[in-house]
Amino acid sequence: MSKAVSNTLTITRRELAGYFASPVAYVFIVIFLLLCGFFTFMLGNFFARNEASLSSFFVWHPWLYMFLVPAAGMRLWAEERRSGTLELLFTMPISPVQAIVGKFLAGWLFMGIALLLTFPMIVTVAYLGNPDGGVIITGYIGSFLVAGTYLAVSSMTSAMTRSQVVSFITSVVICLLLILAGWPPVTNLVLKWGAMNWLVEGVAGLSVIFHYDAMQRGVVDIRDLVYFLTVIVFSLFVTGVVLKSHRAG
């Protein structure tokens, strides 16, 4: 059991090192931080609101991630398939599960590092006033989970195709659907198709925003955690299925 874990972690370490060896990672982080800051202060009216909280900062994350995370995740598997190193990877004494989870964790940790680098915001808001620390913590947890969810989806799309561009676009679309699932025009459409109410509620419950907003309030609810984890697990499972089918074919 621990061999599996250590294998996974080895892969994670190797992938993570790989990220930082390339200039792309730095560019990615710089863009992420710049956009976060820009959206918070300019579009989010941070100062005008006169509120010592990070709500004008967190509100943008699902939308920023929608574009940035697929960009980071598109190379997870598509690159390996294109350059043929996929088979090489699977000849090593590691199981597909370890490889998938390992790569995913590397990507997730990378996003986590980028998120942590926004700490000047915390310092700023703590200096200016007296924010609610618990709300900030759950905000970061929620943001991290959203990033992980999108990353798992990107992992899935990237395994389906050799082209990174296709992976990117598909992933963005799916993430967008996840955001819009709870949006009234969408739920009304589902209703019009003659669906029952429980189905509509099920669809709305699939929305990332619904669960993300819940965490923004300062409460860690097991239902929200379950949502994020089940979507991640499902996406990684499908990744495995797709990779397996490619290997077999």
Next chain:
Amino acid sequence: MEKRKKLIQAYLFSTLGVVVAGIALIAVNVILDPLNLRMDLTEEHLFTLSDGTRAILKGMDTPVNIRFYFSKDVAQMPVHLKTYAGRVEDILKEYRRYAGSNIEIQRLNPQPDSDAEDSANLDGVVGQPLGAFGTGDRIYLGIAISCLDQTVALPFLSPDRENLLEYDITRSIYRVMHPEKPKLGVLSSLPIMGEMVPPQMMMQMPNMSQKPPWQAIEELKGNFDVVEVDKTADSIDGDIDVLMLVHPKDLEDKTLYAIDQFVLRGGKLLAFLDPMSMIESQEQSPQQRFMPPGASSLGKLLGAWGIEFDTEKVVADMEYMTRIRRRMDAGPEAMPLVLTLTSEAINADDPATSQLENVLYVFGGVFKGDGAEGLTKTVLLHTSEECQLVEKYMAQRSGEAIIKEFSSAEREQELCVRLAGTFKTAFPDGKPAAKDDDKGEAKEEAAGDSLKESATPGAVVLVGDSDMIYDNFCVQKGSIFGQTIVQPINDNLTFLQNLVEQLSGDSNLIGIRSRGTLSRPFEVVRSMQAEAERRYQDRIKALEDEVAETNRKISELQREKKQGEKALLSAEQQEAIRKFREKKAETNRQLKDVRKKFRRDIDSLENRLMVVNIGLMPLLVALGGIALAIVKRRRLVRK
């Protein structure tokens, strides 16, 4: 052949597996939906039941039934109401968790012509029509709580009142369990209980409308049996538990005596005095307005209690002054006589005030004195050190005028005090004789019949402002689906309710109120603004004096023109006027400059913070990356 079959099977299994996994994903989420396990990380535990509620729930001995009405099947239900309903259900589950079998929760969906709908109507839970003209489906989002034969309803739960949701529910539970409410007597010179206008007057003066009672009274009616006490009463009913005075102006001795005896027999008194009642000014006819608004005080009683209240002065505070945007074309105007008291000005140790964050104090006065012997004084609200007692007529002038002439008293002044303990009478000779008692018959009460000292320990709370509990200064009324929703804009009503409840002995409910009305402003910016005001007020005063002087000179010259015979001004006079106009423009420009400087420090702080946050980290990361690349290349070259 065998191998191929195996492959196909494997592939099919996988696709099927994906579908199954997908269904499992949705199933898990749906199944776990009723589960209510969570961790509330907010600082004030906004989403967990507070101690007060838990205490009340633990003390339950009779089962209470809660009926939650929610039209969850209506398609056009607005999203925010749906999510709010989810939160309401969550909090009801918390109630059940703490009360165990003493609380039973029923979820009902009042669809048209259903039993649930009838039940809702019987309970007083009203459906709100969605359509513009009352057509369309009705949506229900309300609660009815009953215990035995008592039922209390929360007819419509508005998300705007979410921070008081726990209080509303717990109060309702308490009320059905204890249907007898304490009796609150209200005595006031103002139409606080509302006014019924007789039909003849309505015809003569059509602008006069029925005046409803102040919102403060409506809120108090929720917990108390509120009765009006006449201004000229000579005794207070024995069954009144708490007596509230609101701007008791010019009370006669006999009424003061009644209040005196009320306190001595153990009654609890809450008095809102006022050196300057804005509401009274509003009520007056235009002629009366030229006279300064009346003040209220308790005369002899305060003397006997060891407290003074100056009815000629109102208090200005530079730290807590309020900025109000009075006109759309101007910026916010500073009003130093209207105080927005925040936590540092509020007593954090007393249960009545510990959770208040924002109290508005409007043209109010201060109390002095330590309380007479035998009494303990507690200060519940106070000013900052940067305050000044100004004469009442100053209130007519602009806020800036007051700021210009501000000179700090450099000590905190007391705005609300509580006296508890053994009170001594203000009428040592007993009941004052009636004024029109000229029949000569000695209608004496034996001096020995009146109380000279507290029979049981009493409590008196004195507040130096009565306007603060008037509607405009504490709530905002809005309308959702045609039903009036009242939203507190500060903690004033909470303050009032806390005091009345504390005085009537119901401490558990106090711990629940006012959660989540916490505003977390940028303190640093606020103190910078205060600092800037202080620094620039001298300069502005000088400049404004100059402008006034210049204007005066211009009008003087122009008046000369009218008085002179010549139709035209002499060249000199024209030149003089031109020079003065120039000077005026120049001074105005300087004024604008100084006003801009006000914000300069704040703007520069904001800019610095923005640069740091947006630019610093990316810069560091970029530099780090470049540094790493350089190091690696050097390593490569070395190889």
